[in-house]
Amino acid sequence: MINIDKLKFTYNNGFSLNVDELDVKKGDIVSIIGPNGAGKSTLIKIISKILKNYTGRIMIEDKELSNYSYKEISRKIAIVPQEFNTTFEYDVESVISTARLPYSRRFSFFETQEDKKIINEVLELVGLVKYKNKPFSLLSGGEKQKVMIARAFAQKTPILLLDEFSSHLDPGYTQNLLKLVKTMAEKERKTVLAIFHDINSAALFSDKIVVMKDGEIKYQGSPKEVFKESIMKEIFDIEVYIIEHPLNKIPQILYK
Amino acid sequence: MKSTQKQGGQLPLVLFLVFISLVLIIVFASFGSVKVEAKDVFLSLIGRQENEIYKNLIVNIRLPRVIGTFLVGAILAVSGNVLQLLVQNPLADPYMLGISSGASFGAVLYTALNSIYGFTLFLGLEGFSFLFAVLSTFIVLIIARQGKKLPILSLILSGVIVSFLFNSFTTLFTVMYWKNLIHVNLWLMGSTGNLAWSSNLKLLIILLVQFFIVLIFSKELNVLAMGEEMAVYSGINPESIKMLLILTTVLSVSFTVSQVGIIGFVGLIIPHIVRMIKGPYSFISNLYSVFFGGIFLMFADFLARTLFAPTELPIGVVTSIVGAPIFIYVMRRKERL
Numbered sequence: 001m002i003n004i005d006k007l008k009f010t011y012n013n014g015f016s017l018n019v020d021e022l023d024v025k026k027g028d029i030v031s032i033i034g035p036n037g038a039g040k041s042t043l044i045k046i047i048s049k050i051l052k053n054y055t056g057r058i059m060i061e062d063k064e065l066s067n068y069s070y071k072e073i074s075r076k077i078a079i080v081p082q083e084f085n086t087t088f089e090y091d092v093e094s095v096i097s098t099a100r101l102p103y104s105r106r107f108s109f110f111e112t113q114e115d116k117k118i119i120n121e122v123l124e125l126v127g128l129v130k131y132k133n134k135p136f137s138l139l140s141g142g143e144k145q146k147v148m149i150a151r152a153f154a155q156k157t158p159i160l161l162l163d164e165f166s167s168h169l170d171p172g173y174t175q176n177l178l179k180l181v182k183t184m185a186e187k188e189r190k191t192v193l194a195i196f197h198d199i200n201s202a203a204l205f206s207d208k209i210v211v212m213k214d215g216e217i218k219y220q221g222s223p224k225e226v227f228k229e230s231i232m233k234e235i236f237d238i239e240v241y242i243i244e245h246p247l248n249k250i251p252q253i254l255y256k
Numbered sequence: 257m258k259s260t261q262k263q264g265g266q267l268p269l270v271l272f273l274v275f276i277s278l279v280l281i282i283v284f285a286s287f288g289s290v291k292v293e294a295k296d297v298f299l300s301l302i303g304r305q306e307n308e309i310y311k312n313l314i315v316n317i318r319l320p321r322v323i324g325t326f327l328v329g330a331i332l333a334v335s336g337n338v339l340q341l342l343v344q345n346p347l348a349d350p351y352m353l354g355i356s357s358g359a360s361f362g363a364v365l366y367t368a369l370n371s372i373y374g375f376t377l378f379l380g381l382e383g384f385s386f387l388f389a390v391l392s393t394f395i396v397l398i399i400a401r402q403g404k405k406l407p408i409l410s411l412i413l414s415g416v417i418v419s420f421l422f423n424s425f426t427t428l429f430t431v432m433y434w435k436n437l438i439h440v441n442l443w444l445m446g447s448t449g450n451l452a453w454s455s456n457l458k459l460l461i462i463l464l465v466q467f468f469i470v471l472i473f474s475k476e477l478n479v480l481a482m483g484e485e486m487a488v489y490s491g492i493n494p495e496s497i498k499m500l501l502i503l504t505t506v507l508s509v510s511f512t513v514s515q516v517g518i519i520g521f522v523g524l525i526i527p528h529i530v531r532m533i534k535g536p537y538s539f540i541s542n543l544y545s546v547f548f549g550g551i552f553l554m555f556a557d558f559l560a561r562t563l564f565a566p567t568e569l570p571i572g573v574v575t576s577i578v579g580a581p582i583f584i585y586v587m588r589r590k591e592r593l
């Protein structure tokens with residue numbers, strides 16, 4: 001679904017990203033972990049066509065990314081950005097309705113009935129129905145994240161890119177939304193690439209974990225393969241103890 | 257806010273605003289150096305006026321001025337709203353791209369060439385100020401451009417820089433040839449007194465075209481107002497739409513400035529007030545900017561004509577005196593943008 005080959009990208013100020021190889025198969029749920037400034041968001045921004053001057057190859061469903069128009073790619077990929085806010089007082093509904101633009105025709109000025117139905121459904125999913133006509137800019141950080149998740153669902157794409165989508169959520173909602181995204185993804189065979197800072201959530205959430213540092217992928221594999229004390233020490237410079245989750249046998253980290 | 261307010265359901269209010277605007281056009285047309293009864297204005301309007309002097313005064317002098325003032329106010333307010341949404345800055349105004357400084361320079365240059373060296377150039381004062389307004393904006397756009405992108409911040413910065421440059425040249429000319437340029441200075445502060453039916457027709461066409469383009473791209477403008485990244489997430493090429501909307505705005509405002517001089521604050525304040533009342537939704541806020549801008553400027557023109565009659569104030573002075581306090585008030589409660 002997403003195949004990256006010898007990707008190279010450099011910011012003006014010198015940071016450079018080098019991804020030799022990354023393959024995400026259809027229906028896979030893949031997490032990216034790594035320290036601040038590792039280049040995780042940069043990678044997501046390249047795949048979402050925000051950053052463009054890269055070299056190498058990025059195939060999305062067997063077609064090179066640069067051959068997609070903005071509209072075409074927005075029907076394939078939905079994004080939950082790390083940070084998002086609005087200057088003006090647009091309400092929650094209008095923020096979510098932008099996810100329906102990839103399907104709108106010129107000279108159709110207002111949302112269709114189908115759009116409205118979808119917007120209500122996704123608001124229901126994240127439990128924000130009563131916020132529908134509240135100004136987005138006045139929501140709390142976690143509420144904004146929920147809206148952006150709802151927005152990404154409303155875009156009805158086969159691929160989801162999530163940049164720390166649970167970083168502002170309380171523990172209950174983190175669990176709730178992790179499960180929700182996972183169930184949605186499995187039910188609709190969505191391909192998910194998600195950045196996490198909470199390493200344990202990453203292990204519970206995904207089939208495969210990609211470990212990035214200094215603009216490169218250092219390790220990738222199943223949670224069992226990459227959850228090693230030595231790797232955690234090397235990447236994050238933390239002392240950890242790794243145990244197995246008693247219920248689902250997934251490795252988890254305890255901080256020493 | 258009910259969702260219907262973002263979309264349909266506007267008709268009764270819009271009809272009401274149309275009605276109010278028409279009434280105000282008649283009322284304001286009745287004031288001036290000679291007071292004419294509103295009834296007589298109405299009779300002239302429907303072609304039943306028998307008094308030839310009244311008829312001439314109203315049909316050829318008052319009405320074109322009042323209606324033209326409405327159109328100018330509408331164009332400036334819509335342009336301001338589009339630009340503010342586009343650059344995501346509620347303090348942006350249509351002149352920030354160098355239009356006003358370019359237009360001033362063009363006007364001063366023309367007057368200097370004309371009165372000092374005796375050239376009569378076929379374009380006239382209006383043509384010169386229009387061309388230089390467009391020219392200075394193009395310089396701004398070229399400087400601001402980085403590769404294929406037009407980043408908002410560099411747009412604002414180059415606007416400031418180019419404006420400074422053109423303003424310095426204007427000052428230089430004014431200092432060197434000050435005797436001949438006083439009337440240009442007056443012209444620059446704005447007046448809708450010379451508007452005739454022919455220029456009103458052009459203003460009307462400009463307003464309609466501008467409104468039509470903004471209507472077609474209203475969804476895109478909403479997304480751009482949420483940020484360029486949001487536009488990309490939603491499948492929109494931010495650069496091409498931004499360019500189209502900026503060009504439309506620049507041409508409209510440049511033409512308007514060439515007709516009536518520089519009238520400030522309308523394009524800054526009216527969109528603010530409209531969005532405070534109706535929210536930022538592009539179609540709605542542009543629709544209401546037309547009426548609020550038009551009515552506000554007709555009112556300012558009315559004050560300019562009557563406050564110190566028979567002396568007329570430059571309309572730009574009135575909009576500033578009325579506008580500045582409103583602007584300060586709005587800024588101080590900026591939790592609502």
Ligand SMILES: Nc1ncnc2c1ncn2[C@@H]1O[C@H](COP(=O)(O)OP(=O)(O)OP(=O)(O)O)[C@@H](O)[C@H]1O
Binds near residue numbers: 011013037041
């Ligand atoms: N627009 C930009 N221009 C220049 N450099 C940038 C830009 N955005 C990010 N960088 C730099 O690129 C590097 C990687 O940034 P990136 O946002 O990809 O990190 P990240 O892995 O997402 O970090 P975090 O976990 O803190 O979100 C950083 O050193 C950052 O300073």
Ligand SMILES: [Mg+2]
Binds near residue numbers: 041
């Ligand atoms: Mg990041």
